[in-house]
Amino acid sequence: MVKQTLSLIAAGIVGGLITLGGYQWLHPASSASSLSESAPYAVQASYNRAPAKANAVPFDFKSAAVQATPAVVHISTTVAQPARGQAYDPFEFFFGEGNPFGGGQPQAGSGSGVFYTSDGYIVTNNHVVASASEVEVTLQDNRTFKAEVVGTDEKSDLAVLKIEGTGFPALDFADSDEAEIGEWVLAVGNPFNLTSTVTAGIISAKGRSINLLGGGRAIESFIQTDAAVNPGNSGGALVDAQGRLLGINTAIATRTGVFSGYSFAIPVNLVRRIADDIIEYGSFKRAYLGVEISDLDADYAKELGVDITQGVVIETLVDGGSAQFAGLQPQDIITAVNQRPVRSVPELQEIVGQAKAGDTITVEVNRKGQAVAVPVRLKAG
Known part of the structure; x- marks a missing residue:
């Protein structure tokens, strides 16, 4: 009787194990998900064998830094400081080392410059050297040179210096028109x-x-x-x-x-x-379009009855200027120059600023809803 009872119990245990094993074999997900309520369920979301794009991040700046640093110089200036109460240059205060409220003593200023050519021409800001009586340039290798101010242009805040010598490390130029946001x-x-x-x-x-x-x-x-x-x-x-x-x-x-x-x-x-x-x-020979202009926005576009919201509106023409001579009109909306889009006043100023007096540019305008291309020969201002 005891042996029969034990045999029945053993048979029951074996049968239960077989049943549990078969259920887990048929339903593996149930077994995995029951391990823990908090256990993460990991899946491979995506896998892409495509090669990384050029200049993908992260990448190394060492090569660019090695090229650029020798071409950048330290500029030190001596400026005769105005007496107390006289006007001073706010650029010198903001970017220089001097106190603009001093009492007429010469002040030291400092800034940076970049070799423009290998024979000693250096580009910097006008405000770095404005009113300087002496300019000294220090190279990365600690050589120092007295510099001559070749010329300046206040309206673009640029200046060119010259030091004696050859073989200086000038940089190659990028094309700033092609530079992109996010670069x-x-x-x-x-x-x-x-x-x-x-x-x-x-x-x-x-x-x-x-x-x-x-x-x-x-x-x-x-x-x-x-x-x-x-x-x-x-x-x-x-x-x-x-x-x-x-x-x-x-x-x-x-x-x-x-x-x-x-x-x-x-x-x-x-x-x-x-x-x-x-x-x-010795100076910038600037070309002028000969217009008074303003930015186009949605409200102005509605007032003018056009279906564009970016561009530059010609408000008035300078008498005898390039634009008037070419046939541009007030309320023409400049949308491109030489096929380069124009969305704002600064963009138009840059494009025209890059042209030379005597150059002919093609100005594309929206004239009362119609696209018109106008060739304009630029005059010197």
Whole structure:
């Protein structure tokens, strides 16, 4: 009797095990999900064998920095300080090392510059050397040179210096017209007299005006970046990831006097146009379209009865100017020049600023809803 009972119990246990094993074999998910309520359920969301895009992040800035740093110089200036109560240059206060409220003593200023040619021409900002009685340039290898101010252009905030010698490390030029928002860039300069400093960021915007140069005939079409730039960086290099010169660092947006997130550089295509004139003639021979203009926005477009919301509206024509002679009209909306889109006043200023007096440009306008292309021969201003 006992043996029969034990046999029945054993048979029951074996049968239960067989039943449980068969259920788990038929329903494996139930077994896995019951392990833990909090256990993560991992799946492979995606798998892509496509090669990484060119310049995908992360990548190495060492090569660009090695190329750029020898081409950027430290500029020291001596400026005769105005007596107390006289006007002073706000750029010198903001970017220099001196106290603008001093009592007539010579003050030291500092900034940066970039070798433009291998025979000693250096590009910097006008405000770095404005009113300087002496300019000294220090290279990365600690050699120092007295520099001559070849010429300046206040309305673009550019200046060209010259030191004696040859074989200096000038950079290749990028094409700033082709630079794109989101592209990596390096700022190279001498912030707070910390020589050969390199910072990285991206292009945040193009064609940016910040009303730094006083409006009027000023050319403001800055490349905006988030690379850290501080007092002393002015006149230094903005370079692309290949180490080519993309712009000249000029200003920062700040409430404190130091970097607060955005910096601004003059595009190299405009720099080259102005610097070449200064080297050849001693000043910038600027071409003018001869118009008073304003930005188009949605409200203005509605008022003009057009179905576009970006462009530059011609408000008035300068008597005898290039635009009037070519047949452009008030309330024409400039949408492109030489097939390059124009969305804002700074973009138009940059494009015209790159042209030479005597050049003929094709100005595309929206005239009361109709597209019209007008050839304009630019006159000197």
